[in-house]
Amino acid sequence: KWRIVFPDNERQWKDWKQASPFYSGNRIRTTKYTWFTFLPKNLFEQLHRLGNLYFFFLVVLNWFPQVEVFHREITILPLIVVLLASMIKDAVEDYRKYQFDKTVNSSKTRVYDK
Numbered sequence: 645k646w647r648i649v650f651p652d653n654e655r656q657w658k659d660w661k662q663a664s665p666f667y668s669g670n671r672i673r674t675t676k677y678t679w680f681t682f683l684p685k686n687l688f689e690q691l692h693r694l695g696n697l698y699f700f701f702l703v704v705l706n707w708f709p710q711v712e713v714f715h716r717e718i719t720i721l722p723l724i725v726v727l728l729a730s731m732i733k734d735a736v737e738d739y740r741k742y743q744f745d746k747t748v749n750s751s752k753t754r755v756y757d758k
Contacts, residue, residue: 671749675741677734686731696730699723 677685690696699722705711706719 672745674745675738677738682735682738686734687727690727690730696723696726699726 691700703716703719703723706714706716
């Protein structure tokens with residue numbers, strides 16, 4: 645779909661009111677997460693990586709007494725460390741994107757109209 649951007653003047657207010665429900669605003673948003681979606685989206689992405697999936701498989705396998713090699717807590721520890729480090733890195737990166745988006749969206753722009 646094409647996005648229609650209308651200049652801010654009175655004669656096109658009627659056209660804008662008709663088109664606005666179908667299109668988003670002019671704000672830039674490059675962040676991947678919100679406050680509510682950070683944990684589920686990040687865990688979903690983390691468990692799609694082969695290394696993290698391997699550690700998760702070891703944790704699940706270690707819960708069965710017949711296959712248990714280490715203590716359960718020791719097996720969970722590497723997975724938690726890797727997931728937390730990746731989550732912190734992703735959170736910091738996304739916060740920097742949010743700050744940059746905020747500065748770009750609050751900057752002054754020049755609109756040319758006939």
